[in-house]
Amino acid sequence: MNDSKVLEVEDLTIDYIILGGTIKAVRNISFSINEGEVVCLVGESGSGKSTIGLAIARALPENAIIRKGKIIFKGRNILDEKSKNKNVDGIMIVFQDPAASLNPLFTVGEVISDVIRCHLAIEDQSKIKEKALEMFRIVDLPDPERIFNSYPHELSGGMLQRVVIAISLSTNPKLLIADEPTTMLDVTLQAQIIELLSNLKKKLGLSMLFITHNLGVATEIGDRIIVMYGGEIVEEAGSEELISNPLHPYTKGLLECIPRAHIKYSRLKHIPGSIPDLRNPAIGCIFSDRCSWVMDKCRIVKPPLREYVRDHKVACHLYVEDE
Ligand SMILES: Nc1ncnc2c1ncn2[C@@H]1O[C@H](COP(=O)(O)OP(=O)(O)OP(=O)(O)O)[C@@H](O)[C@H]1O
Numbered sequence: 638m639n640d641s642k643v644l645e646v647e648d649l650t651i652d653y654i655i656l657g658g659t660i661k662a663v664r665n666i667s668f669s670i671n672e673g674e675v676v677c678l679v680g681e682s683g684s685g686k687s688t689i690g691l692a693i694a695r696a697l698p699e700n701a702i703i704r705k706g707k708i709i710f711k712g713r714n715i716l717d718e719k720s721k722n723k724n725v726d727g728i729m730i731v732f733q734d735p736a737a738s739l740n741p742l743f744t745v746g747e748v749i750s751d752v753i754r755c756h757l758a759i760e761d762q763s764k765i766k767e768k769a770l771e772m773f774r775i776v777d778l779p780d781p782e783r784i785f786n787s788y789p790h791e792l793s794g795g796m797l798q799r800v801v802i803a804i805s806l807s808t809n810p811k812l813l814i815a816d817e818p819t820t821m822l823d824v825t826l827q828a829q830i831i832e833l834l835s836n837l838k839k840k841l842g843l844s845m846l847f848i849t850h851n852l853g854v855a856t857e858i859g860d861r862i863i864v865m866y867g868g869e870i871v872e873e874a875g876s877e878e879l880i881s882n883p884l885h886p887y888t889k890g891l892l893e894c895i896p897r898a899h900i901k902y903s904r905l906k907h908i909p910g911s912i913p914d915l916r917n918p919a920i921g922c923i924f925s926d927r928c929s930w931v932m933d934k935c936r937i938v939k940p941p942l943r944e945y946v947r948d949h950k951v952a953c954h955l956y957v958e959d960e
């Protein structure tokens with residue numbers, strides 16, 4: 638394994654078993670995250686972003702089945718571990734609703750103290766508190782002492798998200814997975830959390846998988862962007878490259894009509910048609926039903942994800958030389 642890689646996902650394929658069928662949620666996903674890099678997963682609702690994040694954090698729901706693939710972290714395949722949902726030391730995940738990840742009956746001080754005690758094996762109460770207050774300062778929370786003694790309902794949404802990030806970081810993770818962490822916040826708070834995460838990335842050399850349906854947010858925080866559609870990766874490139882030179886018709890569609898100046902916080906543009914039925918995904922290109930450039934071949938043969946220009950991969954027959 639390349640030493641600078643924090644995480645390597647290889648050929649990851651995950652189904653959900655539902656009453657009367659199987660949802661083929663993500664198929665043949667491969668990508669990696671380098672040390673200190675922020676990689677964004679972008680795509681419409683249902684494209685499989687959270688499924689990938691949950692698989693890496695080993696927090697998939699009971700009805701999920703990993704059909705194949707590897708997730709290599711610190712040189713070992715974490716999917717080899719026996720139990721399905723085993724916390725992986727060094728990987729933390731932050732969700733979109735901070736209140737849901739905190740028990741309303743405990744003060745945030747009690748929660749973070751517990752995490753510090755378990756993960757860092759510190760027993761001394763005053764040392765634990767010192768560490769907790771330090772973490773609150775790192776995420777720029779004002780008045781850490783007051784925060785420590787507060788119950789979740791006494792704090793605003795933006796503050797709670799900072800608290801949850803502080804709790805996650807108190808375990809010294811190598812990889813932070815953030816699943817739509819700003820979706821429930823207003824635009825100003827959203828910008829503040831993005832800035833905080835960008836600063837933490839620089840300050841702590843944190844590697845991050847950032848999940849969002851908002852391409853503007855992705856370009857803001859991401860070093861690299863992976864575009865997903867219907868459970869597959871359709872394009873992957875550096876943020877600047879992706880925005881200035883989108884190749885896949887789906888990515889082009891997402892970017893069309895969004896003036897560059899407004900790209901920051903605009904949502905993905907609506908593309909005509911609906912997302913594919915994942916009980917029975919197309920054998921050819923997953924986007925063929927909605928693509929304006931569709932060719933006969935696209936409906937029969939799946940285009941492989943290939944590097945088309947340097948460090949820019951795309952899965953589309955428009956960019957494959959005819960065999
Ligand atoms: N527990 C589950 N049981 C059955 N199907 C599920 C389950 N969780 C997700 N799915 C399905 O798997 C597919 C991928 O879902 P996933 O939540 O990974 O998408 P997402 O890109 O995170 O979407 P969103 O932007 O809405 O969060 C969708 O078709 C979804 O309906």
Ligand SMILES: [Mg+2]
Binds near residue numbers: 686687688816
């Ligand atoms: Mg999701």
